[in-house]
Amino acid sequence: MSKLNGFKIIMGCGLLAFWAGVIPFAYPGVMSTYWKEKFHVGNGETGLIVTFMLLALSLAMFISGRVHSKFGMLSCIISGTAITTIAFIFLFFARSIHWIYIWGFIANFGLSFLYGPGLTTVQQAFPTKRGLVSGILNLIFALSAAIMSPILNVMINRPGYLLTNIIVLILIIVSSTISCFLLRVHRHNQKNEKKNEELSYDLTAKEALKTKEFWIIWFIWSFMGAAGISMVSLSKSYSVYIGETGVIILTAFNLANGICRIFVGWISDLIGTRLTGAIAFLLAATGYLIAPHTSKVLFVSLCVIGVGIGFGTLFTVSGPLASTIFGIKNFGTIYGLIFTGYGIIGGIVGPAVTGFILEKTDNNYVIVFSYLAVMALIGMVLILLIKEKKINRTKNSNSKFNTPVEVNIEDEELKKS
Secondary structure, rough: HHHHHHHHHHHHHHHHHHHHHHHHOOOOHHHHHHHHHHHHHHHHHHHHHHHHHHHHHHHHHHHHHHHHHHHOOHHHHHHHHHHHHHHHHHOOOOOOOOHHHHHHHHHHHHHHHHHHHHHOOOOOHOOOOHHHHHHHHHHHHHHHHHHHHHHHHHOOOOOHHHHHHHHHHHHHHHHHHHHHHHHHHHHHHHHHHHHHHHHHOOOOOOOOOHHHHHHHHHHHHHHHHHHHHHHHHHHHHHHHHHOOOHHHHHHHHHHHHHHHHHHHHHHHHHOOOHHHHHHHHHHHHHHHHHHHHHOOOHHHHHHHHHHHHHHHHHHHHHHHHHHHHOOOOHHHHHHHHHHHHHHHHHHHHHHHHHHHHHHHHHOOOHHOOOHHHHHHHHHHHHHHHOOOOOEEEEOOOOOEEEEOOEEEHHHHHHHHH
8 A cells, every 4th residue: 555545544534533532522621611501500410421422432333343344434434424413403402401411422423433433444554553553543533632622612702602513513524525535545445355354363243252351451441431531521620620710621631642642552562551551540540649639730730641641541552452352354343342341331430420429529529539540540450461462263264163262462473474
């Protein structure tokens, strides 16, 4: 594949990842204050918005993985953009916070058809550079929120709330249209990819579910995912709590969450995925433990940067780790199943529970942040339990009883070379 075609694929998937990052990571943090005032609700109710988004993600990532493997990236882009457009209708005509829950669920369901298949596409297009391209796509995914948070904060005060949402929807549609043209290159290469897949001994989704590696990664996403995503909804409320009315803390989180991703893959190549993840999750736990004991914006932002690094590392290492362990053939479906832990468990024990704890404890952030620190520490312990082994099916493809077998990753790479 030429460098130009490779650039088109990364750009096409990057445009999709940009808006898939803005809606779940920027909107709840920036708009929460507006929604509280308009619908007369508190932290508990606005925290549920992210929960509904994660529930949608847990369903959509699996479904989009199946759609991508059967019908291709173009079908995912069209479906995802159409679903997202429908979601914004609920946002335009919202009469209560429940309408925002519906918007959050449908919007993130649609945007998941852009992010998940996009991540699969770049790894398929660059099989020898999965960590790098995954890091690039995740960098765009996370930095989008850091870029758009202050912009959205200004827009809702000047052009207005309704016009801001209209502009964002138009930009999503335009970006998706451009991506369709850029990703024509990948569609032309899919026939050859399918021929190679027929000779693959990669695990199916059903076989992956029988491995302990799958469930360890699933629980990591459940706990560390909860710890990371909770900062999206807590950042603005904690800013107000300490007397800061802007989005400095949210921006610091999103910048750390994004920028760290491009370096994490390189570091993990040097010291290993397990150690990289463990250090990053420990930084997140430390940040949460220190943050509620200071009211200085600078110190809080430094703590939040630790949380952002932990969350960004989770996204960056888990994709390449899963594709390496289970194979790339059914990556989209398997990764979608892994995300159910993040969407279902993480969404409930994270934003939903923390929001209601704040309500019941009269905004006691020491309790909430300590609770989230424990979540991050659980993730740290779990990632150290993973064996970085390649798992293949037995090579008797005619057998109905293919069983997973572990293969040393380094040995496998030597055979390929």
